[in-house]
Amino acid sequence: MRFPLSLIFVICFVLPTPARCWWENGHRTVARIAAANLTPAARTRVSKLLGVPDTAEDVAEAMAKAATWADEIKKDRPDTAPWHYIDLTEQDPKTAFAQRCAGDNCVTARILLFKQQLASQKQGAEATAFSDQDALRFLIHFVGDVEQPLHAISDADQGGNCEPLDPPMGKARNLHAFWDGYLPDALNPDDKLLAAQLNTEIAGFSDTRRQGMAEGDEQKWAWESHEIAIAAIYKRLKIPEEPAEFPTNCASAPEAITSDKLDLTPGYAEAMLPVVRLQLERGGLRLAKLLNETL
Numbered sequence: 424m425r426f427p428l429s430l431i432f433v434i435c436f437v438l439p440t441p442a443r444c445w446w447e448n449g450h451r452t453v454a455r456i457a458a459a460n461l462t463p464a465a466r467t468r469v470s471k472l473l474g475v476p477d478t479a480e481d482v483a484e485a486m487a488k489a490a491t492w493a494d495e496i497k498k499d500r501p502d503t504a505p506w507h508y509i510d511l512t513e514q515d516p517k518t519a520f521a522q523r524c525a526g527d528n529c530v531t532a533r534i535l536l537f538k539q540q541l542a543s544q545k546q547g548a549e550a551t552a553f554s555d556q557d558a559l560r561f562l563i564h565f566v567g568d569v570e571q572p573l574h575a576i577s578d579a580d581q582g583g584n585c586e587p588l589d590p591p592m593g594k595a596r597n598l599h600a601f602w603d604g605y606l607p608d609a610l611n612p613d614d615k616l617l618a619a620q621l622n623t624e625i626a627g628f629s630d631t632r633r634q635g636m637a638e639g640d641e642q643k644w645a646w647e648s649h650e651i652a653i654a655a656i657y658k659r660l661k662i663p664e665e666p667a668e669f670p671t672n673c674a675s676a677p678e679a680i681t682s683d684k685l686d687l688t689p690g691y692a693e694a695m696l697p698v699v700r701l702q703l704e705r706g707g708l709r710l711a712k713l714l715n716e717t718l
């Protein structure tokens with residue numbers, strides 16, 4: 424079932440702790456790119472786990488649908504909400520992952536745990552208490568999340584959720600929403616068409632380039648997103664650097680952040696489109712490689 428827009432609005436903008444969600448389009452696009460790059464063996468396993476026929480079309484549709492499940496269950500499983508991001512501060516060194524991921528409650532730890540579950544290095548119940556189908560659905564979602572630069576940074580602003588835009592950009596009223604929804608939609612609001620465009624582009628890349636884009640592990644991917652967030656978002660928009668604090672809601676975020684109403688220009692959005700495009704392509708190729716090696 425698709426997530427009603429009104430509910431997304433409530434979850435992303437109204438609840439005291441704003442959710443962090445690449446909206447449907449971004450997640451579904453990453454899933455479709457991955458589906459197109461699966462090995463036959465991995466595709467067969469995905470089709471079994473998701474309960475659909477083993478055809479390219481069925482698996483792509485099922486993965487796109489599965490891609491947003493982790494957001495849909497947040498209302499019933501609020502304990503899973505921190506699994507979608509990691510709050511690395513602007514001051515943090517590359518060694519800060521453990522410190523910012525207490526109890527494995529962050530996106531990088533969860534990618535690793537669910538990957539291990541599917542690789543049968545640990546048994547489902549013991550490792551995560553989720554079924555293998557759920558582990559796959561989490562993985563499809565979280566590899567997408569980790570490519571959203573604002574899922575790998577905190578400036579005492581909940582990954583940009585507490586940075587209001589004035590004026591709003593489309594439906595996006597804060598910086599996080601601008602990256603979650605406005606930018607992917609600006610590429611193409613139809614995930615099937617967007618994935619087809621990006622897959623055509625990817626098919627034109629050399630093998631070396633494609634392999635290079637898919638390389639690394641979840642911490643490398645998160646750190647890369649973190650660095651993109653610092654350079655292309657925080658520094659470029661001249662957002663003041665705040666101390667390493669983690670407000671539980673935007674009302675308790677520093678005033679320098681909440682009163683710093685960002686006026687994003689169309690030029691800024693235009694300049695960020697290639698970044699979003701690359702992050703979606705990386706997400707798709709990385710998810711495919713992870714599944715190809717794990718399943």
Ligand SMILES: [Zn+2]
Binds near residue numbers: 507564
């Ligand atoms: Zn998410």
